[in-house]
Amino acid sequence: MEKTYKKIAESQVVISELMLPSHSNFNGKIHGGYLLSLLDQIAFACASKHSRAYCVTASVDTVDFLKPIEIGELVTLKASVNYVGNSSMVIGIRVEAENILTGEVKHCNSSYFTMVAKDKDGKSLPVPGLILEGDHDIRRFVKSIKRNKMKAKRKTEFHETDFSSNEYIHILEDYNVKIEL
Template identity: 60%
Template sequence: MQKFKSAKHSQLSITQLMLPSHSNFGGKVHGGHVLHLMDQIAFACASKHSNSYCVTASVNKVDFLNPIEVGELVTLKASINYTGRTSMVVGVRVESENIRTGKMLHCNSSYFTMVAKDAEGNNLPVPGLIIEDEQGVRRFTRSLERKKQAMSRSTKFDESQFKFQDYLKKLDKENVKVMLR
C-alpha cells in the first residue's frame, strides 16, 4: 500500500441523462435517485484511493439547492478531502445542465465518510492524503472541523447527559407547544 496519495489520483466525474423514471410526483428528479448516484461515486472515489472495498459510514450536510429537471444532464464530481486512519471524507458536487440552453446549476454538495474494509469486514488502514494546494488545505481542515462538530453534537445531546431544563427557554420562540407530564 502506498503511504500517501494525492486527491488527483482518485478524483472522478460522471455525467448521466435524467430520465422520466428518475422523477418524483412533482416531475423533478427524485432526491433519492440523486443520493444514490452520489453514494456510488463516493464509493468509487474512496475505493480507488484505498484500493479496497469501502462502505458509507455517514453523510454530512445534504442540501438540495436547485431542482433537477427530467431531460437534463447531471454531472457528479468526487474527490478525497480528508483521510484518517481507516476512513476518508469524499466531497461530492452535483451540477445540472439544461441541454437546450447550456445553463448549469449547482444542485448539491455533500460529504461522505467512507471506511475501507477487508474481505472479513474489518477496517483497513488507508493511504494518507498529499495536499498540493491551498484548496486542499481548506478542504482537509474543513473536514476536521465537521468531525469535531459531529462529535460535539453526539455528546452534547447524549440522553444520559442531556438536561432538558437547560433548553426550555430556547423553545419559547419556536413553533412548538411543550406539555410535559
C-alpha cells in the same frame, strides 16, 4: 511498512447521467432519494479507488440540496478525497445539472460522505495518505478536520444532555408547537 501517499487527482471520479422521468418525484423534479443513491455510488467509487479496497458508508454529513434538478438535464457528479484518517476518508461531492438545450450549468448539491475501507472479514484497513498540492487541497482537508470536530462535539453534547422538558421548555416558546401536558 512504509506509508503510501496518493495525489487527490488519482482518486477523483466524475460521472454524468441524463435525468429521466422515472427519476422524478410527484412534483416533476428529480427525486432527492434518487440523487442520494447516485451520491453514495460515486462516494464508494472514489473511496475504493483511493484505498484499493471495498468501502462502506460510515456517515453522511451535509447534504445540501441547493437547486432542483429537472427532467432532461444532464447531471454531473464530481467526487474527490478531501480528507483521510487511518481507515476513513471524507469524500466531497459536487453535483451540477446542465440544461442540454441552453448549456446553462447550475450547482445543485454539495455533500460529504465518510467512507471506511474494509477487508474481506469486515475489519478496517489503513488507507493511503493524501498529497496536498495547493491551497485548495489544504482548505478542503482543514474544513474536513473542522467538520469532524464539530460532529464529535455535537455527539458528546447530545449524549451528555438529558433534555428534560422542565429544563428546556422555555426554548420551545419561539417554535411552532402547542404543549399539552
